[in-house]
Amino acid sequence: VLTFLGLFIVGVVVSGLAGTVHDQMQASRRREAQTAALYALSRDLTNQLDLTGILQTVLNQVQLSFGRQAAILLPASGRISIQAASPGFELDPASLPAAEWSFRRGQPSGSGTSTMTGIPVRFQPLLSGQTSIGVLAIHLDEPLTLLPEQRQLLEAYCGLAALAIE
Numbered sequence: 770v771l772t773f774l775g776l777f778i779v780g781v782v783v784s785g786l787a788g789t790v791h792d793q794m795q796a797s798r799r800r801e802a803q804t805a806a807l808y809a810l811s812r813d814l815t816n817q818l819d820l821t822g823i824l825q826t827v828l829n830q831v832q833l834s835f836g837r838q839a840a841i842l843l844p845a846s847g848r849i850s851i852q853a854a855s856p857g858f859e860l861d862p863a864s865l866p867a868a869e870w871s872f873r874r875g876q877p878s879g880s881g882t883s884t885m886t887g888i889p890v891r892f893q894p895l896l897s898g899q900t901s902i903g904v905l906a907i908h909l910d911e912p913l914t915l916l917p918e919q920r921q922l923l924e925a926y927c928g929l930a931a932l933a934i935e
Contacts, residue, residue: 803922806834810926814933824853827905827930834922835907841895841930842868843903851906858908860890868892868904875901880909893923895931902931 810830817823824841831839840854849872867885871878871892878884879891895903905927
């Protein structure tokens with residue numbers, strides 16, 4: 770009986786450790802994929818010579834990583850407006866105040882945030898230091914709360930985009 774109990778405990782411990790190792794391997798693979806995506810974006814941005822190319826490169830990488838249509842809004846004539854967008858991306862005019870808010874405050878708004886959550890678009894500011902130079906909009910079919918890793922990747926994309934645009 771003691772042998773059985775001892776072997777049972779060892780089996781439970783080994784099973785728990787195997788589950789932990791599996792979870793760590795999955796997290797490591799996700800981090801590797803994010804690092805590769807950031808590298809690809811920075812490499813592709815270095816090849817772009819004009820604003821149109823930069824914006825399209827960012828949109829392509831966002832679409833690859835998140836599987837969502839996106840747009841970049843930049844200030845023009847005192848207001849923020851779409852400068853580049855994925856094919857089929859449409860922004861409801863009622864969503865523009867959320868984009869303006871995100872641009873002015875340098876904080877995300879819309880779906881998956883705590884500000885203006887009823888909008889099916891997430892607006893992430895393009896920050897260069899403390900200055901917002903534009904907004905990245907990602908269209909969502911349903912409300913989406915980004916995982917911490919996804920939020921970090923999106924923020925890193927926005928940082929790279931802001932540096933390239935500047």
